[in-house]
Every structure is written in C-alpha cells, then in structure tokens.
Amino acid sequence: MFQSAAKTLSVSRWILLNVRHYCKKKTASTLRVSEALSATEFGEHVKVRGWVRSVRPQKANLFLHVNDGSSLQSLQVFADAQLNDSLLTFGSAVEVTGVLKKSPHHKQSVELEADKIHVVGKCNPLDFPFKIKERHGLEYIRQFPHLRCRTNAFSSLLRIRSEATAAIHSYFKENGFVHIHTPIITSNDCEGAGELFQVEPSWPKTEEQENFFSVPAFLTVSGQLHLEVMSGAFSRVYTFGPTFRAENSQSRRHLAEFYMVEAELSFTQSIEDLTQVMEDMFRSATEHVLAHCAEDVDLFHKHVTPGHRGTLDSMMKKKFPMITYSEAIDILNHSTQKFVFPTNWGCDLQTEHEKYLVKHCGNIPVFVTDYPYDLKPFYARDNQDRPRHTVRPVFFFE
Amino acid sequence: MFQSAAKTLSVSRWILLNVRHYCKKKTASTLRVSEALSATEFGEHVKVRGWVRSVRPQKANLFLHVNDGSSLQSLQVFADAQLNDSLLTFGSAVEVTGVLKKSPHHKQSVELEADKIHVVGKCNPLDFPFKIKERHGLEYIRQFPHLRCRTNAFSSLLRIRSEATAAIHSYFKENGFVHIHTPIITSNDCEGAGELFQVEPSWPKTEEQENFFSVPAFLTVSGQLHLEVMSGAFSRVYTFGPTFRAENSQSRRHLAEFYMVEAELSFTQSIEDLTQVMEDMFRSATEHVLAHCAEDVDLFHKHVTPGHRGTLDSMMKKKFPMITYSEAIDILNHSTQKFVFPTNWGCDLQTEHEKYLVKHCGNIPVFVTDYPYDLKPFYARDNQDRPRHTVRPVFFFE
Numbered sequence: 091m092f093q094s095a096a097k098t099l100s101v102s103r104w105i106l107l108n109v110r111h112y113c114k115k116k117t118a119s120t121l122r123v124s125e126a127l128s129a130t131e132f133g134e135h136v137k138v139r140g141w142v143r144s145v146r147p148q149k150a151n152l153f154l155h156v157n158d159g160s161s162l163q164s165l166q167v168f169a170d171a172q173l174n175d176s177l178l179t180f181g182s183a184v185e186v187t188g189v190l191k192k193s194p195h196h197k198q199s200v201e202l203e204a205d206k207i208h209v210v211g212k213c214n215p216l217d218f219p220f221k222i223k224e225r226h227g228l229e230y231i232r233q234f235p236h237l238r239c240r241t242n243a244f245s246s247l248l249r250i251r252s253e254a255t256a257a258i259h260s261y262f263k264e265n266g267f268v269h270i271h272t273p274i275i276t277s278n279d280c281e282g283a284g285e286l287f288q289v290e291p292s293w294p295k296t297e298e299q300e301n302f303f304s305v306p307a308f309l310t311v312s313g314q315l316h317l318e319v320m321s322g323a324f325s326r327v328y329t330f331g332p333t334f335r336a337e338n339s340q341s342r343r344h345l346a347e348f349y350m351v352e353a354e355l356s357f358t359q360s361i362e363d364l365t366q367v368m369e370d371m372f373r374s375a376t377e378h379v380l381a382h383c384a385e386d387v388d389l390f391h392k393h394v395t396p397g398h399r400g401t402l403d404s405m406m407k408k409k410f411p412m413i414t415y416s417e418a419i420d421i422l423n424h425s426t427q428k429f430v431f432p433t434n435w436g437c438d439l440q441t442e443h444e445k446y447l448v449k450h451c452g453n454i455p456v457f458v459t460d461y462p463y464d465l466k467p468f469y470a471r472d473n474q475d476r477p478r479h480t481v482r483p484v485f486f487f488e
Numbered sequence: 489m490f491q492s493a494a495k496t497l498s499v500s501r502w503i504l505l506n507v508r509h510y511c512k513k514k515t516a517s518t519l520r521v522s523e524a525l526s527a528t529e530f531g532e533h534v535k536v537r538g539w540v541r542s543v544r545p546q547k548a549n550l551f552l553h554v555n556d557g558s559s560l561q562s563l564q565v566f567a568d569a570q571l572n573d574s575l576l577t578f579g580s581a582v583e584v585t586g587v588l589k590k591s592p593h594h595k596q597s598v599e600l601e602a603d604k605i606h607v608v609g610k611c612n613p614l615d616f617p618f619k620i621k622e623r624h625g626l627e628y629i630r631q632f633p634h635l636r637c638r639t640n641a642f643s644s645l646l647r648i649r650s651e652a653t654a655a656i657h658s659y660f661k662e663n664g665f666v667h668i669h670t671p672i673i674t675s676n677d678c679e680g681a682g683e684l685f686q687v688e689p690s691w692p693k694t695e696e697q698e699n700f701f702s703v704p705a706f707l708t709v710s711g712q713l714h715l716e717v718m719s720g721a722f723s724r725v726y727t728f729g730p731t732f733r734a735e736n737s738q739s740r741r742h743l744a745e746f747y748m749v750e751a752e753l754s755f756t757q758s759i760e761d762l763t764q765v766m767e768d769m770f771r772s773a774t775e776h777v778l779a780h781c782a783e784d785v786d787l788f789h790k791h792v793t794p795g796h797r798g799t800l801d802s803m804m805k806k807k808f809p810m811i812t813y814s815e816a817i818d819i820l821n822h823s824t825q826k827f828v829f830p831t832n833w834g835c836d837l838q839t840e841h842e843k844y845l846v847k848h849c850g851n852i853p854v855f856v857t858d859y860p861y862d863l864k865p866f867y868a869r870d871n872q873d874r875p876r877h878t879v880r881p882v883f884f885f886e
Contacts, residue, residue, distance in 0.1 A: 099740065122664055122723070139755040159722030160664060212757070243778035248722070252667040261659060266520055266558060269650040274672070274730045275685075275707075275745050287673075291683060291734035292706060302734065303744070308690060309673075323637035324557030324646070325520070325538070332672045332729070336689035336700065342799040346701070347673050357537040357583065431819070482835070 118187050124160035129200050134188050136167060138202060139185045141240065144222060147174050154178070154207070156186060157263065159239075162385045163244055169204040180222040181240075189465055198208030239461025243393075246386035250379055258277035258330060261371045267326040267353060274332065276306045285336040287346075288312065305486075310336035313352050321354035328353040343441065361412075361482060365457050369410050372455065376406065401453045412457040415480065418443070421450055436462050436477070509816045516585050522558035527598050530588050535610075536600060537583045539638065542620060545572050549633035552576070552605070554584060557637075560783045562645055564591065567602040579611030579638075582797060583709040641791075644784035648777055656728060656749055659769045665724040665751060670711025672730065675703045683734040684709065685744075692829050707732035719752035726751040741839065759810075759880060763855050767808050770853065774804065810855040813878065816841070819848055833876070834860050 118135040126138055140158030147153075152174045155164035167186050171202045178184070188204035195201075219234050220226055220241065231238045243298070262269065275289055286308040288303070288322075301307065313329040320327040333350040358364060380387060391399040413421075422433040422443055431440040437445075439458065447456050460473060460480040470481035516533040530721045538556030545551075550572045565584050577584070586602035592787035593599075617632050618639065620625055620733040636642045660667065673687055674766055684706040688699070699705065711727040718725040749769070756762060778785060778800075789797040811819070820831040820841055829838040837845075837856065845854050856880040858871060868879035 124664075141721075154849055158759075175755055183755075197784040236717045239718055245721055248668065248718070249666060251669070255667055255669075256657065256661055259654065262655055266522075268557065268647060270646065271649070271653075271730070271747060273745065275732070287687045287700075289687060289707065291736075292686040292704075293683065293734070301628065302736075306690075309687065319634045320646070322635075323539075323643055332669070334673070336691070338612050338689075338700075347671065349669060366714075424826075 105262065111274075120146070121246075122160040123156065123158045123163075123165045123337075125191060126165050127161060127163055127198070127200055129190050131407045132192050132200075134190050135187070136190055136202070137185060137187045138167075140165075140183070141452075142178060142180055142182050142184055142213075143177055145180065146195060147171060147266055147397045150189075152178075154184075154186070154204075155268055156184060156202075159245055159249075162249075164196070164387060165399045166198055166201040166352075167204050167207070168366040169207060171460065173207050175207065177209040178207065179215045179216045181215060181220070182209055182214070183211030184208060185210055187469045195469065208416060211255055233341070242325060242389060246383075246389050250386050250391040251383050254375055254379050255349075256332070257375040257382075258371065260378070262328045262330075264355070265367075265370075267328045268320070268324040270313070270317060270320050270327050270329050272329045273333065274310050275303070275307050276310050277303065277307055278314075278315060279311060282292060287334050287336045310428060311335060314354070317354040321356045325356045328355070358483075361459055364483065365410070368457075373406065376402070377441050405454050408452070408454055410457060411451050413447075413461060414438075414450075415458055415462065416478065418458050421447060425450070436464065438465055517770045520558040521554065521556045521563045523597070524563050524588060524600065525559060525561055527588050530590050530598075532588050533585070534588055534600070535583060535585045536565075538581070540576065540578055540580050540611075543576055543578065545569060550576075552582075552584070552602075554600075556580060557643055557647075560640060560647075560787060561596070564593075564596055564599040565602050565605070566599050567605060570601060571605050573605065573607060576605065576609040577611055577613045579613060579616045579618070580607050581609030581611070583608055609663050616725075620836055625635075640787060644781075644787050648781045648784050651780050652773055652777050653728070653747075655773040655780075656769065658776070659772045660726045660728075660751070661806070663724070663765075663768075665726045666722040667717050668711070668715060668725050668727050669729065670708065670714040670727045671707050671748075672708050673702065674700070674708050674714075675705055676713055677706060677709060685734045709733060710748070713750070715750055715752040719754045723754045724751070756881075759855075759857055762881065763808070763810060766855075767853075771804065774800070799804075802850075803852050806850070806852055808853045808855060809849050810857060811845075811849075812858040813837075813856055813860065814858065814876065816845055816856050819845060823848070834862065838864055845881055 112249060118137045120137045120139070121129075123140055125197045126136065134378070138158070140155060140156040143155040143157045143164045145154055147180070148171065151170050152169045152171050152396070154167040154169070156167055157164040165175060167188070169188070180205070185208045186202060186204045187206040187208075188202045190240060191201055191203050193199055193201040220231075228243070231241055231244070239248060248355055259269070259417065266429075271429070289309060310333055312333065317327050317329055328351065330351045331349065332347055334347055335344065336346065337344045353367060353371075355367065361468060387399075416435065418439065419433060419435050422429065427446055427448075429440075429442050431437065431442065433443065448454065460482060461470075463472065463479040463481050466481045469484065471484045473480045473482060516535045518535045518537070521536060536554060536556070538554040538674075541553040541562045542551055543550070546569065548569050548571050550567045552565040554565055555562040565586070566589075569587070569824055570844070583606045584600060584602045585604040585606075585751065586600045589599055589601050591597055591599040594854045613620070617635060618629075621803065625789055626641070626757075629642070637646060650674055653670050657667065687705045687707060704858060708731060710731065711729070726749065728747065728749045730745055732745055733742065734744065735742045751769075753761060753763060760836065765799045785797075814833065815832050816837065817831060820827065823844060825844060827838075827840050827844075829835065829840065833842065845856070846852065858880060861868070861870060861879050862876040864879045867882065871878045871880060
C-alpha cells in the first residue's frame with residue numbers, strides 16, 4: 091500500500107512537472123528589463139520587450155542590448171547567430187523570448203539566452219538621428235523632441251523626475267498634509283509674484299460677453315492664497331503643480347511653465363516649524379532619489395556635474411543654517427568678491443548674492459529670515475525694530 | 489550583593505520614571521485629532537490644536553468638540569467649568585492640553601480631559617456664516633469659498649480627493665509606469681478634442697513679437713501626443729494633471745478646468761491589455777478610498793447618494809463587461825426607452841445612451857469598442873470590415 095501510494099505520488103508529480111513545463115513553454119512570463127536585471131533565480135523562460143541599443147553579430151553568436159526605459163542599464167541578449175535578421179538594427183523594437191542566465195561577464199549579472207527574437211517595429215538606421223555608440227551633444231539632441239527621450243541623458247532625467255515627484259508627495263502624505271489642487275486658471279495674481287499670462291477662448295469674443303469667466307482670467311503664479319484658506323480647515327495642506335510666468339527673459343532661471351511645491355501650516359509657533367518642513371522634505375526626497383535612481387543619478391554626477399556628489403553627501407549630513415537678512419548683508423559686505431548688484435541694507439538679494447551665501451556657509455542650503463519690511467507683502471509680521479524695520483511670517487502664538 | 493544590585497536597579501528605575509514624568513510634563517506631544525481618536529494607550533499628556541465645532545458649558549463641566557481637518561470626526565474635550573472663556577465660541581481656534589482618556593460614551597472611544605485651553609484665534613459667532621448644529625445647503629455654502637472647506641461636506645470631499653489622487657499615483661508607480669508632466673501650454677490641439685483656451689502675456693504685444701512663444705499657444709486638452717512619444721522610450725507612461733476646455737456650456741459635464749488621467753502602453757497585443765489597466769486602476773483607487781476614507785465616504789453615501797454604496801460594492805465584485813459599438817447600438821434599439829438623440833448605426837453615443845448601457849449591463853462601467861471609422865481619428869486601426877467599417881486602437885503585434 092505504501093509503495094502504491096508512493097507510485098501514485100510520483101506519477102502525479104511527473105504530471106505536475108510536465109504541466110508546469112508545458113505552461114512555461116506556453117506562457118513565458120513577461121518581464122521589464124529592470125526586473126530581469128535584478129533576477130536572482132535563473133533558468134526561467136521569460137519574454138522581454140524593448141528597443142535595440144546595440145547589435146554585435148559574431149560567427150556563431152549574436153549579442154544584443156535591449157532597453158525598455160525601466161532602467162538605464164540594458165539587458166544583454168545572447169543568441170545563436172542563426173537568429174540574426176537584417177531588420178535587427180539599432181533603434182528597432184523587439185520581443186525576445188528565452189532563458190535568464192547568470193552572466194559570466196563582470197559588467198552585468200544577468201543575461202538572456204534567446205530562443206526567439208521577433209522584430210515588432212523596424213527602424214532604418216540611416217534615418218534614425220542617433221548613431222550607435224556615439225555620444226550626442228544636448229544641442230544636437232534638442233532637435234529631436236520626439237526621440238530624445240530614448241537617449242540615456244533624457245531617460246535618466248525623466249525617471250529621476252518621476253521618482254522625485256513621487257517622493258515629494260510621499261513626504262507630505264506621511265506627515266498628514268492634505269493635497270489640494272489649487273486652480274490653474276485664476277483671477278488673482280497672488281502677491282504680484284510675476285508677469286501674468288492671460289487666458290481667453292481661442293474663438294472670437296461675442297458682444298455680450300467681454301470675458302469668458304466674466305472677469306479677466308490668468309494662469310496661476312502661486313497657489314498660496316488658496317492654500318492659506320485651506321490651512322484654516324485642514325491645518326496642513328500642500329500643492330505641487332504647474333505655475334506660470336510671462337517673463338520675457340531667456341535664462342535658466344526664467345521658465346514660462348514650471349512645477350512648484352507650496353505648503354501652508356496652521357498653528358505654527360516659530361519660523362523653525364516652517365523651515366523644518368522644508369528641510370525634511372528636501373532631505374527625504376533627496377534620500378529617496380539617491381536610493382531609487384542610483385544609476386541614473388550617477389550618470390549625471392559622472393558626465394554633467396563632476397564633484398557634485400561629494401557636495402550632496404556632505405549637505406545631507408549637516409543641518410541647514412539660518413541667518414537673518416542683516417547677517418547676510420554683513421557677510422556679503424565683508425567678502426572680497428566684487429558683485430554686480432549693490433549689497434546695501436535694503437536691496438533685494440540677487441542670484442550672485444545667494445550663490446555667495448551658499449558657498450560661504452559650506453555649500454549647503456541657507457535660510458535667510460527677517461527681510462526688510464519694504465521688500466515683503468503687507469501681511470508679513472512687523473518686527474517693530476525701526477529704524478531697520480524687518481518682518482517675519484505671521485505665527486499663531488504671539 | 490543581589491539585594492544591593494536590586495536596590496540600585498530600583499533607584500535607577502525611580503530616577504528614570506521621574507525623568508520620564510518630568511519630560512512628559514514639560515513637552516506634551518502634539519497630536520492631530522485623527523491620531524488622538526485612534527489612540528489605544530491612555531493617560532498620556534498631549535496637546536491638540538484645531539477649531540471649535542461645539543461648546544457645551546454645564547454647571548461643573550465644559551464640553552468642547554475640536555476638529556483640525558485630519559478627520560471628519562471631532563475630538564471631545566472635557567474640562568472643569570472654570571476653564572470656560574467668553575472667547576471659546578463656535579469657529580474659534582484653540583490649543584488644548586490635557587490627558588487622553590478612554591471615553592465612557594458609546595459614540596466615541598477617546599476623549600481629552602483638558603487642564604489648559606488656550607484660544608489662539610477668536611471668531612465672532614454673529615459674523616461667522618455657519619451656525620452651530622445647523623445643516624447648510626450647498627447653494628448657501630457656495631457664497632463663502634474662503635470658509636466652506638470648514639464644513640463637513642467640503643472637508644470630506646477634499647480629503648477623499650487627496651487620497652484618491654495618491655491612490656492613482658500609487659497604482660501607476662507599483663505597475664512600472666513613469667510619471668510624465670506633459671506640457672500645460674502647448675501649440676497642439678491633440679485630436680481636436682475640444683474648444684481651446686489661448687494663452688498670451690497680459691502685457692501689450694510689441695510690434696516685432698506677434699506671439700510670445702513665436703506660435704499661437706493654448707492650454708492643453710490632452711497630453712496624449714506627448715505621452716505617445718514617451719511610451720516609445722519607457723514602454724509605460726502616464727500623466728495626471730489639469731486639462732482645459734473653453735466650451736461655453738454650464739453643465740455638470742462641462743468644466744473649463746479638470747484633472748485627467750492618461751496612460752500609454754507600448755507592446756500591447758490586444759485591447760484587453762489596455763482595458764485591464766483602466767479597470768485595475770479604477771479598482772485599486774476605489775478600494776484605497778473606501779479603506780482610507782471610510783467615514784468621509786459614508787457621509788456622502790448617507791446624505792448625497794443614498795443607495796450608491798450597494799451599487800459600488802456589487803461593481804467591485806464583477807469584471808467590467810466589454811461590448812462593441814454595434815452591440816451597443818443593438819441594445820439601444822431594442823430598449824423601450826425613448827431617447828432624445830438618434831441611435832442609428834454611425835451616430836456618436838450621447839450621455840443618455842451611455843447611462844442606459846451602464847444600467848443595462850447591471851450598473852457597472854462598460855467598455856465600448858470598435859467604433860465607426862468616421863468617428864475616430866485617422867490613425868486608429870482600420871478593421872477592414874466594410875460596409876460597416878469600424879476601428880480599434882493600434883497594436884504592435886498584428
């Protein structure tokens with residue numbers, strides 16, 4: 091009886107194994123390249139889809155690199171030379187089926203031994219503006235807005251942006267902030283924060299309707315006033331959306347459209363209640379990006395801003411300093427650097443001043459508080475310190 | 489020796505306990521109302537800040553309800569009548585310090601026995617537009633956009649919106665989609681999806697510059713074309729941002745500004761690859777909101793859409809059906825309902841038709857596929873089924 095049970099077991103095991111084998115053959119699971127690259131179990135029959143980044147046909151073998159945008163690194167595909175195809179070119183879209191193996195090369199830990207390579211979208215390498223193994227300058231890439239996201243620089247940048255956005259939302263969520271979508275089209279210009287874009291329908295105005303929204307409407311320059319109202323109900327609110335300036339300047343610091351994080355807190359008791367949130371948000375988002383986009387960040391530290399990683403690492407170890415506007419003016423006036431803009435008490439700080447202050451404090455973000463009364467909006471708290479006359483934000487407990 | 493060690497231990501324990509007690513008294517930890525309400529350990533000395541929702545002075549005691557927007561439910565505060573203050577009115581902002589206790593009332597599990605109540609912002613109940621214990625209609629509330637977020641209806645709505653937004657982002661992140669911020673100001677009108685808003689600086693045009701962006705610029709009606717480009721690099725991308733229509737209609741279905749989720753997938757093999765993502769996203773966001781905003785959702789199911797909860801629960805148990813446009817037309821033409829708009833083959837489906845189809849399929853979202861060729865953009869895949877002539881999305885593997 092025992093023997094017969096054992097036999098039954100082994101038969102059912104045989105059936106099971108064969109069913110499993112059959113299933114594997116029938117439905118190879120589809121993996122993203124990033125999943126394949128981090129695989130720790132090998133021998134599985136899988137399918138990977140992406141774009142060819144390199145083709146190296148050899149006498150007996152064929153090597154491909156396939157990238158699907160899920161990571162900077164591509165997956166090396168290894169196949170019999172018979173699987174080569176004239177359509178298998180740089181830029182073509184492929185579906186590769188095969189077995190994941192531990193790679194013998196030190197540059198990668200995993201490779202895919204293909205038994206089928208299907209070209210699902212061809213690409214004429216003569217027409218394709220990017221050439222294999224060539225590094226293209228940003229000015230060149232810029233001509234191809236519909237293809238530039240396939241370059242390492244742009245795909246890394248966009249993956250980092252996506253992760254950084256998620257990290258900022260996570261920080262606020264974990265700290266009890268309610269996410270408010272403040273309006274994009276608005277009739278207020280906040281604190282006169284900048285030049286406005288006006289919004290009107292593209293179709294001609296009718297005589298009885300001067301403005302579509304009955305008043306002139308603009309694109310938001312800040313959600314601050316809406317958030318202040320909301321903070322009076324939720325205590326902690328934030329917004330993170332597109333913001334607009336119609337400034338007629340072509341510089342790195344002037345964008346017509348950009349994304350801005352704004353938060354409002356009720357029941358604050360000191361300026362540190364605010365700066366702590368700003369510092370914590372910066373830290374948690376930076377830590378998240380460094381941990382989750384390590385390869386992408388390395389690419390920029392290697393090719394775009396060499397040496398910046400050291401600055402960043404030391405920044406993450408220190409608390410951000412806080413100085414008053416008057417201290418900042420003193421620091422600027424004691425410097426040996428020649429500034430283009432004046433540094434008299436009462437002048438607004440310019441980019442060159444801000445950069446100097448950051449360097450002076452050890453390449454770390456610096457909070458500057460207690461600005462001159464005349465530079466800030468009417469509702470800032472008067473510090474009652476004439477003749478200098480400075481202001482701070484308004485706090486509940488005074 | 490053992491005894492002496494025991495004594496030393498007990499002395500150090502005594503010191504520790506006293507230090508802890510001293511620390512507790514010195515810095516009562518600040519809790520959000522939602523945290524206080526879900527406390528399971530009592531006796532702690534805490535601080536809570538929020539707005540007064542009710543004041544009930546009795547001979548010996550004072551009862552308050554304090555809400556800080558972190559939850560629909562307010563925290564009951566119980567104090568000696570001597571702590572009452574004429575400034576303690578409905579709408580005033582307070583900081584309450586005291587001890588968290590298990591509540592003897594069945595309506596709440598926790599209450600705060602206050603030893604200090606500090607009014608940090610007063611509120612004249614005669615000027616405040618909302619009256620205590622009165623239910624105000626939406627039309628009335630609408631007159632006070634700066635205060636309406638303090639009502640239960642609006643605060644619940646905005647908490648749900650915040651959670652739903654986070655849930656949608658989570659779904660895409662967990663499924664390997666890259667979040668792309670598609671441009672808001674754009675020169676393309678996508679597929680002619682709707683009437684456009686035009687964008688120009690609010691300052692007068694100069695003679696040499698006809699348009700600020702050198703071409704006419706509009707507010708986005710869809711990020712689809714930008715996403716399609718991005719999907720050719722990342723395989724899976726999505727956007728979730730503000731979208732605009734300059735339609736001159738005042739109805740629930742026509743908003744000048746609204747938020748839209750759009751996703752693009754590469755390497756799809758069938759229409760089910762797309763509908764599955766839509767269905768999964770809807771399900772995961774709905775589950776998240778039902779789990780994380782249970783009280784807020786209940787408020788709406790109780791007062792705004794009675795009976796809807798049952799529909800929703802049964803919807804969550806069933807797979808969403810998929811029918812072709814031709815089947816939809818058959819269903820409509822076999823119905824006894826009189827429609828305002830025609831239901832001939834070739835006519836676009838109107839709201840009344842969509843509503844009927846949803847009801848017909850058991851109050852559940854329905855996918856309608858294979859629309860007439862003439863109703864869809866030029867690049868949809870021709871099903872080659874003349875004379876009817878319908879289309880499907882384009883797939884990679886055909």
